[in-house]
Amino acid sequence: MAGTDSRRGPVARGCVGIRETRHRLRASPVTCVVVTDAKQAVIVGVGLIGGSVGLALRDEGWHVVGVDLDSGRLADAVDRGVIDEIGSLDTLPAADLGVVATPADSVAELAQRLLDAGVVAVTDVGSVKAAIAGSIEDPRFVAGHPMAGSEQDGLDGAAAHLFSGAMWVxxxxxxxDDTVFATIRDVVKSMGANPIAIPADRHDQLVAVISHVPHLTAATLMRLADGRATEERALLRLAAGGFRDMTRIAAGHPAIWPDICVQNADPIVDALDELISELSAIRDVVSERDRAALLARLESARVARRNLPTTIPSTEAMSEMRVPVLDRQGELAAIATLAADLDVNIYDLEIAHSAEGPRGVVVLVVETAMTERLQGGLMALGYRPSSRSLEA
Structure with a gap:
């Protein structure tokens, strides 16, 4: 029994299947059979991020199967057009893509179940990567982390455009497997995100500074203000844009944070120690009424804030690099990781396999200003890259 989703055209409510899947939605007496040649994705965990992935993939023509412990949420996901079909961990299809969007402590087990089911390419969206990447050795798995979110919980915050312009590690x-990496990277780009390859341990160190500690800091500042408000009732009424901007992320759902902080404890503690040291230093500056030192610190922070990357360069500022490689696992990952180590963003990437021998060519698009840096790094590793400007 097909319905109509005003946003997406005709859909089969809870019964669309890529392999003539039969499925009953709730207690409906009608069983539907729909056949489609669309690429199939399985999303385990249909909340804010998983739901947004589902919406984005459906916009790109994917057939999306959703799996979640909450049956009510799954039914809601079908009604909202987030997924096409309700699936089960016991009967996972051998889909083209698997995405695990659950709390960090369950990601490795669920990713392995997708791999065991024969899913071609599997990734996750967790905030901590080293523990997960270290526990799964299957070449079809690539740990991932979209740097995007919302203060809204669950499907209420899910949106197909959530990842637009966001970095996706x-x-x-x-x-x-190079083909798997390229596939997942292409999927990430199709959702509007900018993929970047970083080793898992380095990722955890970086996000401790730019994500985990900021959340803990915002929560702590909010608690400080709330505690003061019991004595000064007008305090929170005076909270203006700056305070609200700085504490906005404290409004996020707290349930995910204990797992994140436990799994990434060491980098978080290191970053907290550095922050405490910086706060102690500025406390001393204020205590000593040292106007010059205070101004210098604030000015350096202002300059750093203004220098945060914002936009992708135009095609006129881009170059294509071609890197001959041996046609073997790990070449694409090695080159992408080197680029991240050298602070070179890759805006497009593919690998051309040779039909005549054990060689291929990795094709990269990078900023022209960065080609010399990346070429030098590649040559130091024994590669022989060439480049050309994409300027018309």
Whole structure:
């Protein structure tokens, strides 16, 4: 029994299947059979991020199967057009893509179940990567982390455009299958995100500074203000844009944070120690009424804030690099990771396999200003890259 989703055209409510899947939605007496040739994705965990992935993939023509412990949420996801079909961990299809969007402590087990089911390419969206990447050695798995979110919980915050313009970290290893890495990278780009390859341990160190500690800091500042408000009732009424902007992320759902902080404890503690040291230093500056030192610190912060990357360069500022490689696992991951180490953003990437021998060519698009840096790094590793400007 097909319905109509005003946003997406005709859909089969809870019964669309890529392999003539039969499915009953709730207690409906009608069983539907729909056949489609669309690429199939399985999303385990249909909340804010998983739901947004589902919406984005459906916009790109994917057939999306949703799996979640909450049956009510799954039914809601079908009604909202987030997924096409309700699936089960016991009967996972051998889909083209698997995405695990659950709390960090369950990601490795669920990713392995997708791999065991024969899913071609599997990734996750967790905030901590080293523990997960280290526990899964299958070449079809690439740990991932979209740097995007919302203060709204669950499907209420899910949106197909959530990842538009966001960085999406991928953590390939030396055993990662190049085709799988390229596939997942292409999927990430199709959702509007900018993929970047970073080793898992380095990712965890970086996000401790730019994500985890900021959340803990915002929560702590909010608690400080709330505690003061019991004595000064007008305090929170005076909270203006700056305070609200700085504490906005404290409004996020707290349930995910204990797992994140436990799994990434060491980098978070290191970053907190550095922050405490910086706060102690500025406390001393204020205590000593040192106007010059205070101004210098604030000015350096202002300059750093203004220098945060914002936009992608135009095609006139881009160059294509071609890197001959041996046609073997790990080449793509090694090059992408080197680029991240050298602070070179890759805006497009593909690998051309040779039909005549064990060689291929990795094709990259990078900023022209960065080609010399990346070429030098590649040559130091024994590669022989060439480049050309994409300027018309």
């Amino acid at each position: 991928l953590c390939p290893t030396s055993t990662t």
